[in-house]
Amino acid sequence: MKATPSVSKMQRVRVLLPLPLAGAYDYRIPPELDIRPGDFVSVPLNHRSMIGVAWDASEAPEAKPVAEHRLKPVAGILPAPAMTASLRRFIDWVAAYTLSPPGAVLRMAMGSTAALEPPSQQAGWMLAGPGSNAQPRLTPERQRVLAAMRPGEVYAGAPLAEAAGVSPGVLRGMADNGMIRPALLPHANRFTRPDPDHPGPQLGGAQAAAAASLVAKVAARRFGVTLLTGVTGSGKTEVYLDAVAEALRQGRQSLVLLPEIALSAQWLDRFKARFGVSPALWHSEVTPRTRRETWRAVAAGDAPVVVGARSALFLPFPDLGLVVVDEEHETAFKQEEGVVYNARDMAVVRARMAAAACVLVSATPSLESLTNAESGRYEALDLPVRYGGATLPAVETVDLRRTPPERGRFLSPPLIEAVNATLARGEQAMLFLNRRGYAPLTLCRHCGHRMRCPNCTAWLVEHRARRQLQCHHCGHTEAPPAECPECGSANSLVAVGPGVERVLEEAIALWPEARRLVMASDTLPGPAAAGVAAQSIQDRAVDLIIGTQIVAKGWHFPHLTLVGVVDADLGLAGGDLRAAERTVQLLHQVAGRAGRAEAPGRVLLQSFSPEHPVMQALISGDLGAFMQEEAAIRRPGHWPPFGRLAALIVSSEDEREAERTARDLGLAAPGGEGVQVLGPAPAPLALLRGRHRRRLLLKTRRDIAVQPILRDWLARVAVPNSVRVQVDVDPVSFL
Numbered sequence: 001m002k003a004t005p006s007v008s009k010m011q012r013v014r015v016l017l018p019l020p021l022a023g024a025y026d027y028r029i030p031p032e033l034d035i036r037p038g039d040f041v042s043v044p045l046n047h048r049s050m051i052g053v054a055w056d057a058s059e060a061p062e063a064k065p066v067a068e069h070r071l072k073p074v075a076g077i078l079p080a081p082a083m084t085a086s087l088r089r090f091i092d093w094v095a096a097y098t099l100s101p102p103g104a105v106l107r108m109a110m111g112s113t114a115a116l117e118p119p120s121q122q123a124g125w126m127l128a129g130p131g132s133n134a135q136p137r138l139t140p141e142r143q144r145v146l147a148a149m150r151p152g153e154v155y156a157g158a159p160l161a162e163a164a165g166v167s168p169g170v171l172r173g174m175a176d177n178g179m180i181r182p183a184l185l186p187h188a189n190r191f192t193r194p195d196p197d198h199p200g201p202q203l204g205g206a207q208a209a210a211a212a213s214l215v216a217k218v219a220a221r222r223f224g225v226t227l228l229t230g231v232t233g234s235g236k237t238e239v240y241l242d243a244v245a246e247a248l249r250q251g252r253q254s255l256v257l258l259p260e261i262a263l264s265a266q267w268l269d270r271f272k273a274r275f276g277v278s279p280a281l282w283h284s285e286v287t288p289r290t291r292r293e294t295w296r297a298v299a300a301g302d303a304p305v306v307v308g309a310r311s312a313l314f315l316p317f318p319d320l321g322l323v324v325v326d327e328e329h330e331t332a333f334k335q336e337e338g339v340v341y342n343a344r345d346m347a348v349v350r351a352r353m354a355a356a357a358c359v360l361v362s363a364t365p366s367l368e369s370l371t372n373a374e375s376g377r378y379e380a381l382d383l384p385v386r387y388g389g390a391t392l393p394a395v396e397t398v399d400l401r402r403t404p405p406e407r408g409r410f411l412s413p414p415l416i417e418a419v420n421a422t423l424a425r426g427e428q429a430m431l432f433l434n435r436r437g438y439a440p441l442t443l444c445r446h447c448g449h450r451m452r453c454p455n456c457t458a459w460l461v462e463h464r465a466r467r468q469l470q471c472h473h474c475g476h477t478e479a480p481p482a483e484c485p486e487c488g489s490a491n492s493l494v495a496v497g498p499g500v501e502r503v504l505e506e507a508i509a510l511w512p513e514a515r516r517l518v519m520a521s522d523t524l525p526g527p528a529a530a531g532v533a534a535q536s537i538q539d540r541a542v543d544l545i546i547g548t549q550i551v552a553k554g555w556h557f558p559h560l561t562l563v564g565v566v567d568a569d570l571g572l573a574g575g576d577l578r579a580a581e582r583t584v585q586l587l588h589q590v591a592g593r594a595g596r597a598e599a600p601g602r603v604l605l606q607s608f609s610p611e612h613p614v615m616q617a618l619i620s621g622d623l624g625a626f627m628q629e630e631a632a633i634r635r636p637g638h639w640p641p642f643g644r645l646a647a648l649i650v651s652s653e654d655e656r657e658a659e660r661t662a663r664d665l666g667l668a669a670p671g672g673e674g675v676q677v678l679g680p681a682p683a684p685l686a687l688l689r690g691r692h693r694r695r696l697l698l699k700t701r702r703d704i705a706v707q708p709i710l711r712d713w714l715a716r717v718a719v720p721n722s723v724r725v726q727v728d729v730d731p732v733s734f735l
């Protein structure tokens, strides 16, 4: 008798397919197959063969199940490790929470279907052995090959030929003569086990206490969430790496989520220094082959530590013991397309289902996590000082009303002077502006015409180096016209406002001798490029860094002492719920790059409103007080995290259809005590990729779940095929 009853006792099995439209489908189980929940199976669907997962029996069987004789049979079971119950529960949970089809969530968990096939083994050569009675001619070339081989070992062809200094044809000839024979190369497990006892840095004071607390949580092998906060440069990474070490000792796997793959460059060096080897990596730029190998290694428990982007949450860990979310406040953890989910929040759920410890890490924690820590749902650990006695940078504002830049320029005299002084001392300076390209707006001096995207409610951003106008929403590009498309005036188009390219232009004029580096997502397209850039900064091959938000997070540049924020007011303009919170977080993080070693740091914020509470919070550095003010503003109106939000985004290529559906949804809006619907209203991005957009916002009290209300609401409104209604639970973007 087997311990777990197989579903084969029944004649049918529910199979979840990785399709956005499907729930689980019923299939017939042929007598020769022994199928258990979690098995990867191939099944017929519309005359094609598809791979899906044997799902668990439904708790509420359908009223009218498909008749037995009409069911198609399962074709076979794939030789891949079955999906664990904890991952299946997680997929169901994410689908229910985000109102997504479970199949769409499953698709994220299947990584690459190729990973489900047995790994293809490469062929090589080995000595034929004593049994062979070959008596071939022993040329010097063949002798060299034999000398390069040891009995019983398999050699890949190309390196063997190279080692013996012969052509591959020689090997084939020897095989024909029976001197060597083909054999399969053994699998190299590329994910060497990190050594938890590899000597790491000596943790001091608060670091040691925090690390001990995290280690105890991992050792307890229970679910629990810890919010690890600490000033920039306090060594939070080193602290949570101790928790990773404990998971290794426990024989359990760890997952570390980072918001930006570019960041992983320095992080990987840190990991390697701590454990002697590299972890497995998971993000969109990993090659298909590595993806396949990583997926299988994770499933087999052979990848003890994975560091990745949000999609790594759906990897098939058989025994996850620790989930870390670094820079937990980052909005990059929100996936806005397809299944709309927040990886930070789902990481907590994944950890709960795996009975794993979860650690959320940030110098600027979100109000959500702070509130959870305050209520005792999360445990709080804090590192109050910078590592190694470094002090926090001094933050000042530059009042742009009093000391404005020269006409047509963007760097004010005080900032220019500060850069001068920094460069003169041989230290590094950074100019931060969260805007790619040369200028955010191109305008006709004569008629006032603005260059807009034809597909979006957005201005075209000039990228001068590429001689392009670009839409940052849909990717539309066009060449800058010679004359105004509206009034026909020649040479009348002017660039308005700065992007990093324009700041670079100004920097070249001011500091022609300085070695400059631009760090933006389009100039550093991948983690490798970011790694090279980071190294050149560490090696002091760069004097002046000009960057967008990718310079803000995580980096440790010991010789960087000045940070200049070109437009500190930029993030406040949008005016959504979290605009102030986000601006404080971003600018505090950027500021935190300055003065992380011996030399003290200085930060200058160029602003038109230095008296704004955001600037005041940055100057004082007292983010706790700022967040308490934020909480006081949001609490009475039940705004998150003191209430719940879900957005409906109605879109269609036909504006009238979008309008009509939005109105119908508005008319059918739910109500009652603690439930409120705002809208419909045109979205700020009223046109996006050629689709007209309307928004509705459901707001409920914290104790009222939005999902049942949304399901009920959506079921009452007929949505034409040409209209899409996207559900965004816990929206981060309000565009």
Ligand SMILES: Nc1ncnc2c1ncn2[C@@H]1O[C@H](COP(=O)(O)OP(=O)(O)OP(=O)(O)O)[C@@H](O)[C@H]1O
Pocket: 201, 202, 203, 204, 207, 230, 231, 232, 233, 234, 235, 236, 237, 238, 270, 362, 363, 387, 553, 554, 555, 556, 592
């Ligand atoms: N105990 C230690 N021994 C040696 N080096 C340490 C120790 N703690 C931290 N460091 C080093 O100090 C630097 C800052 O640490 P780390 O980057 O982890 O800080 P952080 O708290 O994550 O900062 P941020 O929030 O700004 O990203 C790193 O170079 C790190 O290796």
Ligand SMILES: [Zn+2]
Pocket: 453, 454, 455, 456, 458, 471, 472, 473, 474, 475, 476, 689
């Ligand atoms: Zn566009």
